[in-house]
Amino acid sequence: xxxxxxxxxxxxxxxxxxxxxxxxxxxxxxxxxxxxxxxxxxxxxxxxxxxxxxxxxxxxxxxxxxxxxxxxxxxxxxxxxxxxxxxxxxxxxxxxxxxxxxxxxxxxxxxxxxxxxxxxxxxxxxxxxxxxxxxxxxxxxxxxxxxxxxxxxxxxxxxxxxxxxxxxxxxxxxxxxxxxxxxxxxxxxxxxxxxxxxxxxxxxxxxxxxxxxxxxxxxxxxxxxxxxxxxxxxxxxxxxxxxxxxxxxxxxxxxxxxxxxxxxxxxxxxxxxxxxxxxxxxxxxxxxxxxxxxxxxxxxxxxxxxxxxxxxxxxxxxxxxxxxxxxxxxxxxxxxxxxxxxxxxxxxxxxxxxxxxxxxxxxxxxxxxxxxxxxxxxxxxxxxxxxxxxxxxxxxxxxxxx
Numbered sequence: 001x002x003x004x005x006x007x008x009x010x011x012x013x014x015x016x017x018x019x020x021x022x023x024x025x026x027x028x029x030x031x032x033x034x035x036x037x038x039x040x041x042x043x044x045x046x047x048x049x050x051x052x053x054x055x056x057x058x059x060x061x062x063x064x065x066x067x068x069x070x071x072x073x074x075x076x077x078x079x080x081x082x083x084x085x086x087x088x089x090x091x092x093x094x095x096x097x098x099x100x101x102x103x104x105x106x107x108x109x110x111x112x113x114x115x116x117x118x119x120x121x122x123x124x125x126x127x128x129x130x131x132x133x134x135x136x137x138x139x140x141x142x143x144x145x146x147x148x149x150x151x152x153x154x155x156x157x158x159x160x161x162x163x164x165x166x167x168x169x170x171x172x173x174x175x176x177x178x179x180x181x182x183x184x185x186x187x188x189x190x191x192x193x194x195x196x197x198x199x200x201x202x203x204x205x206x207x208x209x210x211x212x213x214x215x216x217x218x219x220x221x222x223x224x225x226x227x228x229x230x231x232x233x234x235x236x237x238x239x240x241x242x243x244x245x246x247x248x249x250x251x252x253x254x255x256x257x258x259x260x261x262x263x264x265x266x267x268x269x270x271x272x273x274x275x276x277x278x279x280x281x282x283x284x285x286x287x288x289x290x291x292x293x294x295x296x297x298x299x300x301x302x303x304x305x306x307x308x309x310x311x312x313x314x315x316x317x318x319x320x321x322x323x324x325x326x327x328x329x330x331x332x333x334x335x336x337x338x339x340x341x342x343x344x345x346x347x348x349x350x351x352x353x354x355x356x357x358x359x360x361x362x363x364x365x366x367x368x369x370x371x372x373x374x375x376x377x378x379x380x381x382x383x384x385x386x387x388x389x390x391x392x393x394x395x396x397x398x399x400x401x402x
Contacts, residue, residue, distance in 0.1 A: 003072045005032040010316050018134065021146040021210060029313060030216045031098060031256070032074055039265030047071070048235065048266060049294075065089070066125050066224050071128060072260065073220050080133035083125050087224060091232040091377070092348055093168040098376075100342075101361050105375040107238075108343070109229055112350055112383035116178070118305075119381040120150035122225060123218035126346065128154040131209030132216040136160065140207040142189075142196035144246075145175025145376035146302045146382060151211050152182035160209075165189050171304055172387040177213045192299050193247070194310045199367070212310055213249025222250050225259025229377055230267060238271045239374040244356040244381055245275035245284055248313035252381070255320025271377075273326035274369075275317060276360030278303045278353075282330035284314050288321060289328065298355065302333045302390065305353035305382055327369050331359040341394045349384030349391075 007016045011028035022029055030219040051069060061067040063076060065087020091109050112120035128151070131139060137163040139154075141147045148164035155162035164179055165383075169187040175200035179188065188194040213219060225237065229241065229384065241258075243251045254273065261267045277285050281299035286292075296310035311317070337360070338353035357378035364370040384391060 003260070004035040005074055006035055007031075008033045022214065029211065029214055031218055031316070032216055033184060034260050036260075036263045039263065041265045044265035047258065051231070060085075063088075064125065066122055066221050069224055069227055071132070071294050072227075072264075074217060075077060075132065076126070076129050076133050076250055081129045083129075084121065084134060084153065085127050085349045086114050086121040087273060089113040089228065089229060091229065094348075095348060097342065097346060097358070099207070101358075102365050102372055102380075103370055103374045103376055104372060105362070106361070107377050108348060108380050109225065109232070109309045109377055110348065110350070111225065112354065112380055112386070116146075116150045116153050117192040117383035117386055118146035118150060119222065119379070120146045121154075121220035123213070123249075123253070124154045124211065126221035127211040127215050127217040128160070128207065128275045129160050131211070132158045132160070133152050134209075134211040136207055139211050140200065140208050142200045142306060143192060144193050145171040145179065145303055146386065147184065147212060148179040148184055148186075149175060152179045152184035155184075156182050161185070163187065165199055167192050167196050170307065170331070172389060173183040173384055174267075174388050180258070186358075193308050194296070194299070197312070213247055213253075215262070219249055219253035219256065221244040222253035223257030223260065225250075225254045225379065230261060235267060236352070237267050237269055238377045240274055240359045240370065240376045241271045242274045242276060242301075242360055242376060242378045244353045244379070245277045246281075246282060246311065246353065248284060248311040248317040250381065251275045252313045252316035252320050255317070255324060259320075261273060270324045273321055274360060274364060275321065275326070275328045277330050278306055278329070278336060278356060279330045279332050279384050281307050281309055283309060283337075284311055284317060285330040288318060289316065303336055303352040303356055304387070305351060306356065327364060329360050329363045329367075331356055335359040335362070337394050337397065339389065339391075341398050344384065344391065344394065348380070350380040351382035351384060351386040352390050354380035354382050387392065
């Protein structure tokens with residue numbers, strides 16, 4: 001099975017060139033649009049079996065949980081691929097938490113088990129590989145920590161310089177230490193992630209690859225989250241997939257992955273997609289529930305990885321929720337901390353933004369969006385050690401309440 005993709009605007013559908021960023025016609029984000037024949041179930045089963053066999057191989061491409069799916073990615077010369085064997089992450093069944101939340105089944109796909117400890121690695125391997133193939137010598141991003149750490153690691157492996165614009169005082173010391181360990185050059189910016197992303201455009205130059213999720217190659221890697229969920233479940237589609245929402249690139253990428261899986265005949269229905277934001281940074285929840293367009297906010301939340309007040313991928317995320325009959329919900333910082341404590345007590349652990357998924361499941365169940373019959377997968381996006389201060393805060397609260 002070989003999928004054919006065309007780089008187009010996600011909004012006006014105008015064709016685009018590889019170096020266009022964003023669309024030169026309307027200014028919106030680009031995407032690789034799948035051009036597929038009608039679904040072929042036999043071909044899909046054969047392809048899934050091929051990917052499964054690749055797991056036993058020892059070549060760098062086959063050891064990667066992303067590049068094993070290379071026929072479903074933009075074509076990049078294999079010699080340019082930069083991989084750290086990303087994408088090989090566990091799906092943890094959580095029957096006790098499912099019972100507590102009053103749903104039929106719950107599992108955590110833990111993307112924090114990637115090489116640099118976050119989901120960003122799934123997209124960064126594709127973005128840096130594409131940049132390397134095109135001759136870029138530098139990579140740059142705006143970040144609250146995870147993107148910069150991932151970019152720095154992959155850029156180092158590619159022999160590229162790396163520059164990160166980060167909001168001053170708004171990221172954990174653990175993330176700052178990690179990105180610096182990989183050799184990134186850090187530029188602190190006053191304000192939030194949104195201010196850092198705005199500053200990024202003034203620092204872009206020839207030979208420099210912007211690797212935030214506005215880069216369509218990033219999202220092609222991150223869509224493989226959908227394939228990982230399906231493969232781990234023997235291609236049984238869950239009822240719901242719940243994702244934390246910040247800049248919303250990951251939410252839209254996961255939705256795209258499921259849509260492509262259906263278009264190719266790998267599955268016959270879509271799971272419903274739920275996006276969870278922190279109440280202090282929830283512009284997408286507001287727009288989705290109201291039916292209006294985005295109204296930016298000043299983000300205020302302990303979950304720094306989703307502290308985004310003006311998410312660039314909101315239109316794409318809204319389209320994915322519409323396609324899957326999904327939902328969006330906001331949760332408080334206290335609910336996030338409580339959910340983080342429950343995930344930690346279950347022996348899994350995650351950073352605060354990831355715990356928003358479990359808090360969101362509780363909210364969705366309370367309002368009747370989730371039912372006792374639902375089979376749910378929650379995506380954990382970052383490792384517990386990404387924010388050790390948060391872990392100590394939650395543990396202290398738990399000890400006081402004991």
